[in-house]
Amino acid sequence: MQAALLDGESSLFAGAMSQVPAATRTLRVLRFLASQPGPVPLDRISRACDLPRSSAYHLITAMVAEGFVVHLAEERRYGLGVAAFEVGSGFARHAPLARIARRGLAELVDATGQSAQLAVLHGGDVLYILQERAPGRPPLVTDVGVRLPAYLTASGRAMLAALPPAQVRALFPDRSLFVERNGIGPQSLSALRTLLSETRSRGHATEDGEVTPGLASVAAAVLDHNDYPVAGLALTFSTPDPRTSEHAAAVRRAAATLTARLTGRGSRTE
Secondary structure (H helix, E strand, O other): OHHHHHHHHHHHHHHHHHHOHHHHHHHHHHHHHHHOOOOEOHHHHHHHOOOOHHHHHHHHHHHHHOOOEEEEOOOOEEEEOHHHHHHHHHHHHHOOHHHHHHHHHHHHHHHHOOEEEEEEEEOOEEEEEEEEOOOOOOOOOOOOOOEEEHHHOHHHHHHHHOOOHHHHHHHOOOHHHOOOOOOOOOOOHHHHHHHHHHHHHHOOEEEEOOOOOOEEEEEEEEEOOOOOEEEEEEEEEEOOOOOHHHHHHHHHHHHHHHHHHHHOOOOOOO
16 A cells, blocks of 8 residues: 555656656756856756757756846856845855854854854845844944845955856946945956955955945855855954954854855865
8 A cells, every 4th residue: 555655656756747847957957057166158058967959048048037047148158147146045044054153153253352244145245144243342234134235345255256257247247236335345347356366365355444434344255065155254343453364364264164064074274
């Protein structure tokens, strides 16, 4: 009797799968693109996902229209679009990321005496999902639930610096997307690229007065098993502060520890 029921469930599942091939293929393409270090040609998608080239083209075209895939026409390549970033950010908010990070943020605050925040990418913005305020420190605008332009914040810059350049270009295709908050900060994709290059060379992101005058932040990216930035961990303090380099080192260690906890890999040390 039980075997018959199991056989029946298997048949129903197989039948259901056969009726939604487009959904299965779409998920297969998204999973493949998410595993790549950067945008890829259509032929590679077709081969990797076992799709006829014409089917892959029509499927990708529909995904581009919905924002899940971006087409880099000059390179004849396809990569994840803004909608895919939003889905990933939604997962980060609903997954136990904040719970896993809470202890690390508390330890970072105890060690430095400064306030710490955890943010995730939400399109071209960052969304703050966790904050640990140090005793005696003023409240910050980066409270839980607040969204700010990613290119203005240290946590956003840390995550953007860990993305392939084509993904950054897809997030900020137009100069009009760059808005001022306090009269400073990058105002073009070219300026942002320079800033992100400096961030990668330094090993952490910075901002000074671009979010709140008189306050500066340092941040590092938290990565998943594909080295994709799932969050930005930041520490905020009043300026000037002679311990800025110490704060940066503490943030890098905390982000590496959280990355290790998320991926199951050993903690990356400096």
